[in-house]
Amino acid sequence: MTENYDTLSQAIATLQEKGYDQDLNLKSNCIECKSLNYKILAEEFEVDEMHRFEGFTSPADSSILFAISSDKYHIKGLLVDAYGVYADPLTTEMIKKLQYKP
Secondary structure (H helix, E strand, O other), X not given: OOOOOOOHHHHHHHHHHOOXXXXXXXXXXXXXXXXXXXXXXXXXXXXXXXXXEOOOOOHHHOEEEEEEEEOOOOEEEEEEEEOHHHOXXXXXXXXXXXXXXX
16 A cells, blocks of 8 residues: 655655665656666566655646666666656656556
């Protein structure tokens, strides 16, 4: 069961305690783990949890947090990104993969 968090920082801290220790970056066609020099394609990872956070004063503060795991690369990490009009363009494969359904 996915927990509800009041803040992005609370969610990050709790998920890090659960072993999501890599910092991941979203690219148009993959997820990048810079510290390990991995480019992880859509078919190589799973979205374990997703949490949305609305900005209190500005839509620019809206963000989404993904807890992601990859059996192929034996890693668990966190991906924080903007959503809505501020989101970066993605390939169709990445859009489908990031439509988390618990």
